[in-house]
Amino acid sequence: MAPAGRPHTAGVIAALRAVGLTVGDAIAPDTTATQKWAVVYGGGVGLLTGTMHDERSDASPVIQVTSVGTTAEQSEWVADTVRRTLLARPITLAVANRRVLFVSVEASQPTRRDDDVHPPLYYGVGLYKVATTSTT
Amino acid sequence: MIDVQGLTALISDLAAAPEKLRVGVRATVEKAALNIKDDAKEIVTAATPKGYARAYPSSITYDTQQTATGGTSAEIGPDKDKRQGALGNLIEFGSANNAPIPHLGPALEHEIPNLEFWLSEVAGEAL
Numbered sequence: 001m002a003p004a005g006r007p008h009t010a011g012v013i014a015a016l017r018a019v020g021l022t023v024g025d026a027i028a029p030d031t032t033a034t035q036k037w038a039v040v041y042g043g044g045v046g047l048l049t050g051t052m053h054d055e056r057s058d059a060s061p062v063i064q065v066t067s068v069g070t071t072a073e074q075s076e077w078v079a080d081t082v083r084r085t086l087l088a089r090p091i092t093l094a095v096a097n098r099r100v101l102f103v104s105v106e107a108s109q110p111t112r113r114d115d116d117v118h119p120p121l122y123y124g125v126g127l128y129k130v131a132t133t134s135t136t
Numbered sequence: 137m138i139d140v141q142g143l144t145a146l147i148s149d150l151a152a153a154p155e156k157l158r159v160g161v162r163a164t165v166e167k168a169a170l171n172i173k174d175d176a177k178e179i180v181t182a183a184t185p186k187g188y189a190r191a192y193p194s195s196i197t198y199d200t201q202q203t204a205t206g207g208t209s210a211e212i213g214p215d216k217d218k219r220q221g222a223l224g225n226l227i228e229f230g231s232a233n234n235a236p237i238p239h240l241g242p243a244l245e246h247e248i249p250n251l252e253f254w255l256s257e258v259a260g261e262a263l
Contacts, residue, residue: 041230041235062241064238114232116231
């Protein structure tokens with residue numbers, strides 16, 4: 001059976017919440033009690049590869065984490081915390097019914113100011129590739 | 137005494153291989169760039185049905201160049217001089233409150249297996 005994307009997204013969200021971050025799932029979370037947060041955008045499974053036994057056993061979805069703050073410093077603090085958490089060695093990220101092979105930074109965007117919202121917010125983007133394989 | 141035949145033809149084939157490879161790689165990379173551009177346009181058009189970025193897909197272009205070492209490089213993405221071309225970053229990665237619409241990254245990823253396949257074919261034919 002081809003792997004699903006959602007367990008990967010759920011794993012990333014759970015890992016970030018476990019270190020105390022306020023995290024939204026494809027939408028900004030309730031931010032009344034915080035000035036910094038992350039939004040996780042998942043979807044898809046990336047290129048499927050595998051073995052002769054199961055050529056679609058390995059997935060490598062790219063998951064975007066947007067790190068937001070009311071100041072540039074807060075946005076960067078969130079981005080640093082996200083990076084530290086997802087790239088931790090040994091790997092701490094858990095994906096249901098999958099073994100995480102590695103997590104890597106696929107791309108990143110520097111901190112920017114979003115003037116379309118008032119007051120302005122600062123945000124940076126990290127794209128993480130989460131490579132997993134079947135545990136069965 | 138050992139009699140070797142066909143050596144001249146082999147030498148000739150080997151001598152022609154680098155040029156065959158250059159031409160084949162260039163054509164393959166150009167085709168891949170075109171596929172990525174078309175796929176990115178298709179993805180972003182499908183993801184913005186309300187048409188708020190109607191002109192943006194047409195700003196996505198590609199350009200190929202020959203490198204100093206005889207290779208070929210391709211650059212695919214929105215042309216900022218075209219209408220809505222400057223929205224590329226905002227659309228691909230989103231903003232503080234706007235969700236991203238990844239289209240260039242996924243289009244590249246879709247094309248990788250094709251590119252790998254055709255490059256190996258070109259290499260095989262050149263030799």
